[in-house]
Amino acid sequence: LTQRAMSSDITAEEVKARTLFKSQKFAEAADEYDALYKQFQSEPKWLTNRALCLQSLDKHSHAIKLCEKSISLFPTWPRAYEYQAKSLRALGRLNDATVILKEGIETLSSTSSSISKTASSSADIERLEKELSTIQIHLHQDNIASQYDTSLKAPFFPGEIPIELLTPYPDMKLPFQLPANEQERLKKLVKFDFKLTQTAGKLESQSKTQEAVRVYVQQAKLGCTCSMSNLVRIYKNGDKGFRPDVKQAIYWAQRCLNHGPSPFYEELLGGVDKAIAACQEALGSAYRHGIGIERNLTEAKRFLSLAAESGDPLSMNNYASFLTQNMQYELSVSFYRKAATAGYARAMLNLGNELSIGRGCELDVKEAEHWLSKALKLGDSLAIQMLQKMICLNFQGVRRMKALEGVRDKLKLVKEMETSHGGVRPSTMLMEADLLLCLQKEEDELLTNLEVRNQLTILGESFSLPEEFASKKETTSASYKEYLLGLLMSHRRVTEKEKAAADAAEQACRVQPNAEAASACLKVGQIFGKKSDSHQADALRFFSLASSAGNMEGCFLAGVL
Numbered sequence: 001l002t003q004r005a006m007s008s009d010i011t012a013e014e015v016k017a018r019t020l021f022k023s024q025k026f027a028e029a030a031d032e033y034d035a036l037y038k039q040f041q042s043e044p045k046w047l048t049n050r051a052l053c054l055q056s057l058d059k060h061s062h063a064i065k066l067c068e069k070s071i072s073l074f075p076t077w078p079r080a081y082e083y084q085a086k087s088l089r090a091l092g093r094l095n096d097a098t099v100i101l102k103e104g105i106e107t108l109s110s111t112s113s114s115i116s117k118t119a120s121s122s123a124d125i126e127r128l129e130k131e132l133s134t135i136q137i138h139l140h141q142d143n144i145a146s147q148y149d150t151s152l153k154a155p156f157f158p159g160e161i162p163i164e165l166l167t168p169y170p171d172m173k174l175p176f177q178l179p180a181n182e183q184e185r186l187k188k189l190v191k192f193d194f195k196l197t198q199t200a201g202k203l204e205s206q207s208k209t210q211e212a213v214r215v216y217v218q219q220a221k222l223g224c225t226c227s228m229s230n231l232v233r234i235y236k237n238g239d240k241g242f243r244p245d246v247k248q249a250i251y252w253a254q255r256c257l258n259h260g261p262s263p264f265y266e267e268l269l270g271g272v273d274k275a276i277a278a279c280q281e282a283l284g285s286a287y288r289h290g291i292g293i294e295r296n297l298t299e300a301k302r303f304l305s306l307a308a309e310s311g312d313p314l315s316m317n318n319y320a321s322f323l324t325q326n327m328q329y330e331l332s333v334s335f336y337r338k339a340a341t342a343g344y345a346r347a348m349l350n351l352g353n354e355l356s357i358g359r360g361c362e363l364d365v366k367e368a369e370h371w372l373s374k375a376l377k378l379g380d381s382l383a384i385q386m387l388q389k390m391i392c393l394n395f396q397g398v399r400r401m402k403a404l405e406g407v408r409d410k411l412k413l414v415k416e417m418e419t420s421h422g423g424v425r426p427s428t429m430l431m432e433a434d435l436l437l438c439l440q441k442e443e444d445e446l447l448t449n450l451e452v453r454n455q456l457t458i459l460g461e462s463f464s465l466p467e468e469f470a471s472k473k474e475t476t477s478a479s480y481k482e483y484l485l486g487l488l489m490s491h492r493r494v495t496e497k498e499k500a501a502a503d504a505a506e507q508a509c510r511v512q513p514n515a516e517a518a519s520a521c522l523k524v525g526q527i528f529g530k531k532s533d534s535h536q537a538d539a540l541r542f543f544s545l546a547s548s549a550g551n552m553e554g555c556f557l558a559g560v561l
Contacts, residue, residue: 013039017049026056044074051083060087076111078104078124085131094135101132200230209234209242220252228256229275232282246292253279253286277310281318288322297326308335313344320350329360340371348375349383356390365390373410381414384431388438401442408435426517429508433520436501437527443497444485452484459491490530494538498527502542509545518549525557 017032030053037046047070051063067084070077081104088097105128108121200215213234219227231252238244256279284303287296304322307315320335333354339347348371354360355368368390376383384407391403411432415424447455494502502524509517525542528535539557546554 021049021053021056024056026053029053030057044070044077045079047073048077048079048083051080051087055083055087055090058090060090063087075107078108078128080104081107081128082131085128085135089135097135098132101128101135104128105132200227204234204239207239209239213242220255223259225256225259225275225279228252228259229278232256232279236282246286249282250286250292253283257283274310274312277307277312277315280304280307280310281312281315284322285318311338311342313339313342313347316342317344317347317350320347324350324354324360329354331360333360340374343378345375345378345380348372348378349380349386352383352390353386356386376410376414381425381428381431384411384414384428384435388431388435392438398446401439401446404435404439404442408439411435426508426512426514429504429511430516430520433501433504433508433524436497436504437523440495440497440501444488445481447485449481449484452481452488455488456484456491486530489527491532494528494531494535498524502528502538506542506545509549513545513549515550518546518551518554521546521549522551522554522557525554529557 013032013036017029017036020026020029020032030050033046033050033053037043037050040046047066051066051070054060054063054066064084064087067080067087070080071084074080081100085097085101085104088094088100105125108125108128111121200212200219203209203212203215213231216227216231216234220231229252232249234242235245235249235252256275260276280303284300284307285291286293287303288300289295301322304315304319308319316335316339320332320339323329323332323335333351336347336351336354340351352368352370352372352375355364355371357363369387372383372387372390376387387407387410388404391400391407411428414428415432505517505520505524509521521542525539525546528539528542531539543554543558547558
């Protein structure tokens with residue numbers, strides 16, 4: 001009963017101390033752990049837990065004394081060695097930290113070999129070895145730095161120091177070769193780096209970008225190229241609650257390239273170090289557009305081509321785009337094809353566009369449709385516009401109409417997919433409006449002159465031909481057909497396709513009132529404006545929408561009405 005009471009007291013006190021620590025009340029938590037040790041001196045964790053609290057208060061000298069006391073009383077308690085090493089490292093005493101960690105590893109290894117080796121003892125030894133590897137990396141950097149300039153302080157900037165100093169992982173390229181057993185420890189550290197980067201990625205997915213960036217910066221300073229490339233991505237594009245910073249993106253890209261590929265990456269994780277290609281692509285794009293750095297097309301081509309040679313699909317697509325801009329069409333098509341074959345949707349879109357107009361390759365409508373359809377399946381809704389454009393350029397009559405109806409079916413699938421992922425995007429709504437108006441136009445143009453006149457008769461519209469169409473020859477001309485269609489459009493009711501297009505354009509403009517939405521509303525307003533007086537209110541509404549989105553022509557037409 002006495003033992004039970006003591007056990008329950010320890011649990012209650014410990015819970016209180018832990019709660020205080022989690023609330024960052026480190027001084028109060030330290031007092032609680034001190035009280036626990038005075039009451040129950042057989043538990044080694046009370047001393048080291050108090051040391052951890054003191055570390056959080058930057059009282060490393062006091063923490064070291066507690067850890068020394070713990071080691072003298074409980075020499076097989078691994079946390080004492082670990083926490084003492086961390087405090088020594090914080091005070092810059094790296095050699096002393098190395099000694100204490102080696103002592104801890106030796107003590108635990110001899111203890112675990114004399115008795116049955118457990119999973120927990122192996123994990124404890126591994127933790128100490130990981131900490132030892134980290135400290136050896138810092139020692140390695142300090143040794144190299146001292147040979148060049150002892151006044152250098154982190155963070156280092158590219159160009160200030162030799163590449164070796166930015167390479168914390170020693171390998172054959174460096175003048176400082178570590179023994180084989182130390183390299184094995186570094187391999188474990190590379191794996192640990194990768195796990196930490198995955199943890200930061202999970203924080204990003206939970207919109208905890210600030211926390212993720214802290215982890216990435218910590219790992220990047222230790223030379224993790226994957227973390228560097230993630231920092232480039234975040235600083236380049238920004239994120240929720242995190243503003244873009246192009247200069248920081250360029251800094252980390254240059255630092256990653258100065259560092260070079262992480263050793264053991266291919267051996268341990270499979271494949272090449274993709275972080276290098278990502279940073280080459282980011283730096284190449286910065287030079288190409290002159291964002292955050294002086295524009296330099298020669299450097300842009302060099303970095304973009306290096307990134308593309310790595311086989312990264314995004315890099316190959318962006319290099320192909322650069323080549324297209326510089327009218328090297330045949331070479332650009334070859335890189336678009338490589339990226340598309342690798343499964344990159346935007347490359348499929350670009351390749352389909354080049355094939356549809358025969359630029360840098362032979363015109364091939366069938367293959368163009370194949371790649372555009374694949375891009376659409378992968379979620380690139382811009383393929384709808386490309387398909388529509390290709391059909392209008394290469395097909396005529398009934399064949400064009402049927403092809404456009406096929407595009408409409410694909411658009412429905414895109415809308416269903418987007419609806420299941422949070423709602424249809426405004427850009428997709430605008431594509432739908434444009435496609436529907438295009439379909440209505442094709443449907444009208446397929447009508448014969450006689451069919452148009454019959455529809456006008458059904459509508460009760462009597463008309464006399466203008467003098468220019470008096471002769472029989474003129475009544476078969478294209479301008480005569482255009483005149484009849486103009487009459488039909490102005491006198492018939494709004495068609496289903498026109499109404500659906502108007503709804504899509506209006507919805508897109510209300511959600512995202514940009515130039516594209518304004519243009520679509522203007523087009524719909526002009527269609528309503530050509531109809532009878534009953535539709536003038538609708539025309540005014542769409543001109544006003546276009547005007548509110550910044551379209552000056554819509555503003556003028558709204559004023560006229």
